[in-house]
Amino acid sequence: MTAPSSREAVDLADVERAAEALLAPEVRDFVAGGSGAERTLAANRTALDATHVVPRVLTGIGTTDTRASLVGTAASLPVVVAPMAYQCLLHPDGELAAARAAAARGVPFTVSTLSSRTVEELAGTGAALWFQLYWLRDRGLVEDLLARAEDAGCQALVITVDVPVMGRRARDVRNGFALPSSVRAAHLDTGPTSDAHVRRSGSSAVADHTALAFDPTLGWRDLEWLRSRSRLPLVVKGVLDPRDAVRCVDLGADAVVVSNHGGRQFDGAPPTALALPRVVDAVGDAVEVLVDSGIRSGSDVVRVLALGARGVLLGRPVLWGLAADGERGVTRVFDLLRLELEQSLLLSGCADLSDAGRLTTHLQSDPP
Numbered sequence: 001m002t003a004p005s006s007r008e009a010v011d012l013a014d015v016e017r018a019a020e021a022l023l024a025p026e027v028r029d030f031v032a033g034g035s036g037a038e039r040t041l042a043a044n045r046t047a048l049d050a051t052h053v054v055p056r057v058l059t060g061i062g063t064t065d066t067r068a069s070l071v072g073t074a075a076s077l078p079v080v081v082a083p084m085a086y087q088c089l090l091h092p093d094g095e096l097a098a099a100r101a102a103a104a105r106g107v108p109f110t111v112s113t114l115s116s117r118t119v120e121e122l123a124g125t126g127a128a129l130w131f132q133l134y135w136l137r138d139r140g141l142v143e144d145l146l147a148r149a150e151d152a153g154c155q156a157l158v159i160t161v162d163v164p165v166m167g168r169r170a171r172d173v174r175n176g177f178a179l180p181s182s183v184r185a186a187h188l189d190t191g192p193t194s195d196a197h198v199r200r201s202g203s204s205a206v207a208d209h210t211a212l213a214f215d216p217t218l219g220w221r222d223l224e225w226l227r228s229r230s231r232l233p234l235v236v237k238g239v240l241d242p243r244d245a246v247r248c249v250d251l252g253a254d255a256v257v258v259s260n261h262g263g264r265q266f267d268g269a270p271p272t273a274l275a276l277p278r279v280v281d282a283v284g285d286a287v288e289v290l291v292d293s294g295i296r297s298g299s300d301v302v303r304v305l306a307l308g309a310r311g312v313l314l315g316r317p318v319l320w321g322l323a324a325d326g327e328r329g330v331t332r333v334f335d336l337l338r339l340e341l342e343q344s345l346l347l348s349g350c351a352d353l354s355d356a357g358r359l360t361t362h363l364q365s366d367p368p
Contacts, residue, residue, distance in 0.1 A: 006324035006332045011340070012296050012317045015333055019090075019323035026175040027089055030206075031319050035167030036267025040260050044294030047271035050364035051303045056349030064345040065352040066338060070311045071233045071255045071288055073128050073155045076106030077338055078301060078311035078353055081318050082292055083132030083158060083237075085114030086206075088183045090323040095122055098322050101330035103127035105338075110158055110313070113145065114210075118186045123152040130235070132158040133226075134210075135218040136188075145187060146230050157230050158257070159223065162238030164216035166207040167265040178205035188213060220247065227252040235290070237313075238265075240275045242282030245289075255288040255310075262293045262315055273307065280308030298340025302348060305356040 009015045020028050034041030068078040081102050088094030095109075095117040102109040103126040110130040111119045119131060131149035136142050149157060171177075178199040185196065196209035227234055236248045237257035245256050258276045260269040272293045280289050291304050292313035301312055314337070321329035350356045 006321060006329040009324075009332060009336065012320070012333060012336060015317065015324055015329065015336070016320040018325075019320040019329075023090070023323055026172075026177055029171035029175055030089070030177055031316060031323075033169050033171035034263035034267065035169050035265055037170075038263060038267065040267050040269050040271065041263025043271040044260070044263055044273070045296070047273035048294050048296075048300055048303055051273050051307065052362045052364065053299075053303055053306045053348055054360040054362065055347060056355075056359070059349040059351070061346065061349065061351040064342050064350065066341055066345070068311055068353055070108065070290065071130075071156045071235055073108045073130070074106070075108055075128070075311070077334070077341060078305065079107050079334075079337065080130065080290070080311065080313050081107060081109040082313035082315040083110040083112035083115075083130075083160070084315055084319060085112050085185070086116050086179060086183050087319065087322060088116035089179070090319055091326045093326055094183075094322070096125060097327040098318055098330045099125040099127040099129075101321075101327045101334065104331060105334040107334055108155070111149075111154070113187055114185045116183050116186055119148055119152045119154065121186075129154045130156040130158055131232075132160060132237070134160055134163060134213075135215045135222060136213055137215045138213075141188070143229070146226075148187075150230070150232060154232060156235050156254075157226075157232040158235040158237050159226060160237045160261075161218060161223075162240075162259065162261055162265050163210075163214065164218060165214065166204075166210045167261070167267065168207070169204060169264060172204035172206065173202060176201050176203060176205075185209075220251065223248070223253075224251050237292075239279060240269060240272075242278045245279045245283050245287075249283055249286045253287055255290055256283070257313060258289060258291045258309070259313070260293050273304065276304060276307045276309060297344075298337055298342070299344045301337070301341050302344040302350070302356050302359070303361070305353055306359040306361045308357065 109127040131154040233254040235255040239256040291309040321333035
């Protein structure tokens with residue numbers, strides 16, 4: 001069957017198929033793949049599919065409101081674009097196209113440390129920006145990135161804490177994946193090439209590069225230092241254990257993201273739909289709890305809102321839209337997600353997102 005174009009797509013799976021038809025196999029694997037045997041990658045979907053939301057009826061609503069405030073940032077949907085590296089792999093405009101689409105649709109956009117466009121360039125798109133930080137060996141560079149993020153007008157700082165080293169991703173290793181010379185980590189590389197560009201058989205050049213750049217000793221004292229160095233709201237991404245979430249609260253975090261990195265780090269970590277309620281119960285109203293990994297539809301968004309999340313970070317679907325049709329493809333992703341979310345809210349009897357947070361959920365294995 002011929003893959004639809006992104007403009008013909010009726011759901012996010014159609015957008016993914018459109019992108020896959022255009023991408024080189026090794027780039028498709030870089031985006032789609034997970035770590036290890038990809039058990040956590042698969043479990044993210046299995047857990048979401050097993051989460052059933054009980055609709056309310058006779059609510060008398062005729063319209064729904066999808067607007068949200070996420071860590072103080074206004075959003076038209078309870079959605080933030082997740083931090084994702086090297087988007088120029090997918091389209092020549094890369095992050096610029098995705099951020100322009102986000103700006104047009106009122107969705108905040110997270111700039112990755114490994115972005116192939118700088119935070120200053122992305123500030124020019126008009127998008128509401130968050131900045132994501134990986135903990136780097138070069139502490140001077142960390143301080144420089146913090147200053148640049150604030151100077152560029154970023155509205156939140158996201159520290160990713162589940163990547164002391166990059167998970168071993170078998171697809172990339174088999175492919176000997178390396179970045180083309182036209183794509184680079186704009187915040188890290190001063191020249192056109194780095195270790196991320198050197199192809200080696202049986203190795204991922206991207207993993208080799210991050211092993212040199214990332215500091216694997218990131219700990220609680222570093223998080224405390226980071227909180228003291230930035231005035232931006234602090235979002236800690238990669239939390240799965242409720243005890244860690246509580247410690248983040250104690251050290252001044254404003255939000256945590258329940259995340260297993262889309263199944264790309266520890267293969268064996270729990271799916272986020274299972275981890276989310278435990279984290280929410282542990283932190284209560286002390287901080288906002290966001291979630292990512294496996295969100296593929298508006299009904300998925302309602303599921304995690306019912307499980308206690310305030311919003312989601314959307315990852316791979318944005319990349320598929322970018323690959324399929326640049327800015328228009330990403331815009332199509334947001335439009336489809338909005339359409340599905342509005343209908344899911346209406347069908348579940350919710351006038352707004354707070355109503356969704358009061359819905360009852362059942363796991364497939366729960367008794368009726």
